[in-house]
Amino acid sequence: MNRTWHLRIRKTHRYLGVFIGIQFLLWTVGGLYFSWSNLDDIHGDHLKRPAVGLSASMSLVSPSVPLRSLQQKGVDSILNIALIEVLNQPIYQLNYRMQHGNGHAMAQVQLADAATGQLRGELTQAEATALARQRFAGPSTVERVEYLTSTNGHHEYREKPLPAYAITFRQPAHATVYVAAQLGTVQSVRTDPWRIFDLLWMLHTMDYEGRDDINNGLLRAFSILGLLTITSGFALYFVSSPQLRRKKVNRPKPITLQS
Template sequence: MKKSKHYITRKLHRYFGVFIGIQFFFWTLGGLYFSWNNMKDVHGKTLLDKTEHTFAFSYDKHVAKLLDTVPEPIENITGIVVNTDSILRVKTIAGLYLLQLNNEQNPISKGLTEKQIKSFVESRLKTNISIRKMEFLDKNDISKDHEYREKPLPVYAVHLEHPTNTNVYVHPHLAKITSVRNDNWRRFDFLWMLHVMDFETRDHITNWILRIFSVLGLVTITSGFYLFYLSLPTIRKIKKRIT
């Protein structure tokens, strides 16, 4: 017996609906969380000032003398404030150097020390929060699904003693806070992973799993519209008259 279009469409809609229904749920749940969440809290801005503090400097004799200590040709220079220190971030063809303007004895370095980073993070906190621990991370410590993925390395992870389990990541060579991660961000990241269906890097939105489920979702919605069309009393009456 030949099956009707109504029967075939209903079966197709039912099975596709069951198959991608869970993903539809996660898409909706993620959308609700993204739209109702405080993005400032997700990015850690409610706990600290992540904005880089810069200053303009002049090429006086003191600065010229410091720049002479840089061993490679210089590409660009940025004046930054770290704690109470005025520092020149010097980028060369071979790497980065930090020149401390108020340290004549040992002005040049390849990066901030652990002690400097601790003071740096404490100076950026909006309230007094204790530091639980610090750890140095390089490329061997960062996996594809690490919360500090695809960011400049090496980095110091500064773990704060706070209910949000906030970690502040500071790049010692850049003398810069490169990332802030907390529980709110981790929930956001998990739901974003389900949203884009990239279970490794979580940032690849053109993956084939998402493409396939998007097409199946379109088929499911279209079949639902078609079922609605076939179920309209007016359409049924017209079909009866024709037959």
């Protein structure tokens, strides 16, 4: 191979290495963190207490009682009914679809006291904080409480039911328990290790908007550039290898027989 091609391969490999080297480093750091982390700990499962069960002898009214109240509001389509426990009290979680004037139907949730059948509003801040303390396995010192009505693609509570209360505890690792106000349930626990994981995952997937799109164009482009970088490195090794050049120089010349 002539010197021109040798220099072209070397220059291509050098420029590709500088351009994509930072992303290679981020991929490596992210991969190390992912492989050395326990996903159950990252998800905060070790900080969740199981839900308290309800007594089988508890007296409950029929779900038809709160359903009649919903019918008076114009609701005619029930999706499902669930019995949940909120602060040791039985609560019906009524999921229904409400038709609007523009022809669209929106899924909504209504809570009702399962002991009386009376409809009730969403959880108050005091109830959500008490529920978070009940379900949180760490110390119960609350640092702050926020009421969320909207989140963006970078929020740690993205794409989950709103409105919600974010109850942050001082220890461990600034754990935040998210309670869906209208559902009456704990949705997730987020800690500093999860936040690091989330940041590295965004850098790993190169999805800087929602984090979970592994088919985005930027990731595909860098994957191709990475393949070219590796390929040019192999090519550079072969064209600059002293052993290969020595073999080429020492290759015996063909003997020409003269008549």
